[in-house]
Amino acid sequence: MSYVDGFVVPVPEGNLDAYLDMARRAGEIWREHGALEYVECVADDVPPGEHTSFPLSVKLEPGETVIFSWILYPSREERDRINAKVMEDPRMADMMDPANHPFDGKRMIWGGFREALRMP
Numbered sequence: 001m002s003y004v005d006g007f008v009v010p011v012p013e014g015n016l017d018a019y020l021d022m023a024r025r026a027g028e029i030w031r032e033h034g035a036l037e038y039v040e041c042v043a044d045d046v047p048p049g050e051h052t053s054f055p056l057s058v059k060l061e062p063g064e065t066v067i068f069s070w071i072l073y074p075s076r077e078e079r080d081r082i083n084a085k086v087m088e089d090p091r092m093a094d095m096m097d098p099a100n101h102p103f104d105g106k107r108m109i110w111g112g113f114r115e116a117l118r119m120p
Contacts, residue, residue, distance in 0.1 A: 002115040003076045009067040010058040015102035022095055029092060030071055033085040037072035058107045
């Protein structure tokens with residue numbers, strides 16, 4: 001079964017190009033190390049909710065947008081192997097420094113998910 005790392009990130013609209021540039025560089029590294037897909041999506045129809053919503057999940061502030069992204073792996077074991085390789089890759093060093101992030105990493109949410117159902 002496939003495995004997915006999912007992310008929801010608040011990004012200032014003025015930093016969107018910088019974020020996507022960083023994501024493009026990171027995605028190339030993940031793919032080189034074996035990830036099957038690396039996808040970044042920018043909010044288009046994410047209404048604020050009263051109890052739950054994408055904007056609430058990251059405490060979205062005025063002038064920010066929500067990014068929803070995922071990385072697809074062949075399995076949990078491959079995800080763990082690939083992520084270890086990515087974290088050791090010297091090209092990731094500047095991207096791992098919070099001072100270089102074009103977003104507030106404290107409000108990013110993420111997690112790993114095992115595939116339960118797929119309907120191609």
